[in-house]
Amino acid sequence: MYDRLSPHAEEFICGSEIEDTLRYAADNCRNKLLIKRILDQAEECRGLDHRQALLLLECDDDDLNRRLFSIARNIKQRFYGNRIVMFAPLYLSNYCVNGCVYCPFHLSNTSIPRRRLSQDDIRREVTALQDMGHKRLAIETGEDPVMSGMDYLLESIETIYSVKHRNGSIRRVNVNIAATTTDNYRRLKEAGIGTYILFQETYNRLTYEQLHPSGPKSDYCYHTEAMDRAMEGGIDDVGIGVLFGLDTYRYDLAGLLMHTEHLEARFGVGPHTVSIPRICPADDIDPADYDNAVPDSTLRKIAAIIRVALPYTGMIVSTRESQASREALLEVGVTQLSGGSRTGVGGYAEAGGDDGSEQFDISDRRPLDQVVSWLLDNGHIPSFCTSCYRRGRTGDRFMSLVKSSKIAECCAPNAIMTLKEYLCDYASPMTKDKGDRAIKELVDAIESPHIKKMVAESIARIERGERDLGV
Ligand code: SAM
Numbered sequence: 001m002y003d004r005l006s007p008h009a010e011e012f013i014c015g016s017e018i019e020d021t022l023r024y025a026a027d028n029c030r031n032k033l034l035i036k037r038i039l040d041q042a043e044e045c046r047g048l049d050h051r052q053a054l055l056l057l058e059c060d061d062d063d064l065n066r067r068l069f070s071i072a073r074n075i076k077q078r079f080y081g082n083r084i085v086m087f088a089p090l091y092l093s094n095y096c097v098n099g100c101v102y103c104p105f106h107l108s109n110t111s112i113p114r115r116r117l118s119q120d121d122i123r124r125e126v127t128a129l130q131d132m133g134h135k136r137l138a139i140e141t142g143e144d145p146v147m148s149g150m151d152y153l154l155e156s157i158e159t160i161y162s163v164k165h166r167n168g169s170i171r172r173v174n175v176n177i178a179a180t181t182t183d184n185y186r187r188l189k190e191a192g193i194g195t196y197i198l199f200q201e202t203y204n205r206l207t208y209e210q211l212h213p214s215g216p217k218s219d220y221c222y223h224t225e226a227m228d229r230a231m232e233g234g235i236d237d238v239g240i241g242v243l244f245g246l247d248t249y250r251y252d253l254a255g256l257l258m259h260t261e262h263l264e265a266r267f268g269v270g271p272h273t274v275s276i277p278r279i280c281p282a283d284d285i286d287p288a289d290y291d292n293a294v295p296d297s298t299l300r301k302i303a304a305i306i307r308v309a310l311p312y313t314g315m316i317v318s319t320r321e322s323q324a325s326r327e328a329l330l331e332v333g334v335t336q337l338s339g340g341s342r343t344g345v346g347g348y349a350e351a352g353g354d355d356g357s358e359q360f361d362i363s364d365r366r367p368l369d370q371v372v373s374w375l376l377d378n379g380h381i382p383s384f385c386t387s388c389y390r391r392g393r394t395g396d397r398f399m400s401l402v403k404s405s406k407i408a409e410c411c412a413p414n415a416i417m418t419l420k421e422y423l424c425d426y427a428s429p430m431t432k433d434k435g436d437r438a439i440k441e442l443v444d445a446i447e448s449p450h451i452k453k454m455v456a457e458s459i460a461r462i463e464r465g466e467r468d469l470g471v
């Protein structure tokens with residue numbers, strides 16, 4: 001039976017509730033009055049539940065859909081302004097004992113070179129990432145208790161934080177690793193991680209079990225209950241997502257929102273971020289083998305629905321998406337982007353980058369400087385800020401800050417200051433010029449005289465060589 005408060009996966013992601021929701025959405029998708037009322041609720045930033053969201057997904061009325069996109073844009077603007085947080089993935093190891101059929105790291109793939117970074121390799125990778133301008137990483141590994149067990153991961157996190165190259169530093173390490181025990185989550189928290197990220201891949205249990213035929217990840221309930229264990233272990237910033245294309249997007253969007261409702265009900269705080277990856281070509285993986293491909297226009301609608309359903313949750317799009325797709329998704333509410341990414345193990349420090357150890361083919365292959373420049377051209381403010389996490393504004397403390405709209409008082413200044421650091425230390429002359437002009441306009445537009453003075457003084461200090469002045 002469906003119970004969003006239950007600790008059991010079969011109850012908080014109840015298959016029959018998802019089926020009922022899909023039927024309800026199909027039966028009511030022409031009920032304009034009902035949909036209008038849902039959009040009114042969304043417009044008041046009150047969020048939506050999974051049934052309401054699925055109804056919007058099914059709606060094919062052009063006017064109502066236009067209104068949905070416009071509300072999504074306004075909510076993004078209201079809570080996040082023009083800021084887009086930048087990060088990069090860092091692949092530590094591609095050894096994996098699992099059999100995920102969509103991922104080239106699966107155990108039986110013998111054509112891919114297997115690699116694991118040593119601590120010296122990690123120092124080289126992090127130095128290369130710092131030289132690009134990154135401050136925030138997401139570490140990625142395959143699941144292998146011997147090759148990338150918890151001790152290795154904790155040592156690697158310590159190494160990453162210890163590298164200080166020129167003015168560089170990694171100030172937030174997010175972690176995307178296999179589901180683990182509460183005790184291990186506690187150790188990750190103690191190691192100072194930012195967000196713990198784990199994609200559900202699909203919420204359809206039957207499909208999940210077919211796609212994960214072997215290895216620890218084949219245990220659907222253990223995987224689905226991972227965020228509960230993470231929160232019990234003290235990690236209050238968790239990032240969820242599905243891999244779109246594995247099952248139907250309808251089923252997985254309903255599951256994703258039910259997962260959020262469950263975490264909110266049980267722990268008082270929903271996920272910090274939601275990711276919306278689509279399956280990509282990779283070594284022995286052809287997305288054409290999957291029947292559930294999600295068209296660009298549908299992914300855009302999904303992003304808009306997530307934005308209005310979860311107004312206070314960050315939304316992440318990686319370089320799996322092309323420049324054009326990322327542009328369309330940014331417009332409807334995405335808040336975080338990766339840039340200059342490599343998905344191979346050791347891909348940043350080594351000349352040429354790719355050696356066949358990559359997890360998937362990247363669509364947006366532009367270097368970070370080009371991504372920053374393109375964001376500025378499109379009116380966004382690339383932000384390298386990590387202040388909330390470093391000042392303890394995580395979990396419900398972060399959420400209440402966003403809800404009170406006070407985030408604008410710290411996020412906007414922090415975005416300006418960290419962009420200024422990037423421009424001084426890493427940008428090409430053209431990007432620097434564009435960025436400095438954008439910063440001038442932003443500072444001029446700050447209403448509070450007190451904040452304006454503080455930001456102007458901080459910019460002058462950054463120009464004189466000081467760093468890390470976030471509030
Ligand atoms: N190994 C861990 C796991 O599976 O949860 C953590 C990281 S794994 C390196 C990161 C994510 O990459 C997976 O959760 C999966 O959604 C995604 N992925 C795997 N194969 C992919 C593919 N062919 N295209 C796009 N994303 C893929």
Ligand code: SF4
Pocket residue numbers: 096097098099100103104105106107141142143178217
């Ligand atoms: Fe291993 Fe993760 Fe790839 Fe599955 S998705 S094969 S667990 S790296």
